[in-house]
Amino acid sequence: MPEQTLMEQLAAILNVEIIAPMEGNEAQGLHKALPGYQAVVDDAARFVQEHGEALRLDPSVLANLTEGLAEVKRLEPADRALEKLHQSVYHQRLRATDRCMEGLYDTARRIREFSNAYPELAEEGKFLLDFMKVFKPGRKKEKKEGGGGEE
Numbered sequence: 001m002p003e004q005t006l007m008e009q010l011a012a013i014l015n016v017e018i019i020a021p022m023e024g025n026e027a028q029g030l031h032k033a034l035p036g037y038q039a040v041v042d043d044a045a046r047f048v049q050e051h052g053e054a055l056r057l058d059p060s061v062l063a064n065l066t067e068g069l070a071e072v073k074r075l076e077p078a079d080r081a082l083e084k085l086h087q088s089v090y091h092q093r094l095r096a097t098d099r100c101m102e103g104l105y106d107t108a109r110r111i112r113e114f115s116n117a118y119p120e121l122a123e124e125g126k127f128l129l130d131f132m133k134v135f136k137p138g139r140k141k142e143k144k145e146g147g148g149g150e151e
Contacts, residue, residue, distance in 0.1 A: 048061060105135075
């Protein structure tokens with residue numbers, strides 16, 4: 001038996017399945033879940049259970065409500081856990097990128113320092129210098145009154 005991928009292992013731990021992503025038109029065709037929809041489904045399931053006969057609803061209506069609700073409740077814990085995990089990983093990536101930015105600042109500074117002695121460095125490193133112009137460290141310089149322009 002082949003080894004499971006990390007995704008397969010994680011899906012097994014969370015008791016969920018890995019499905020193919022939906023096509024855009026498939027996702028658009030789904031009923032939109034509004035805030036509080038689950039409470040409405042809970043109430044509707046109870047209502048249908050109590051008044052289904054008077055409404056002459058097919059038993060499949062109640063079955064769809066209760067089975068769908070059970071599936072939503074089964075998936076909720078995994079959804080919450082993955083959401084928190086995603087946020088944690090995203091914040092870790094932001095911190096790692098921040099550490100990289102310090103190295104980019106230092107590299108750009110060195111390119112500028114050596115640009116006269118090694119013009120090819122400045123030419124090849126122009127992409128980095130241009131990029132770093134957008135990310136100047138420190139506070140923005142305030143414009144002088146009257147004269148316009150930066151200090």
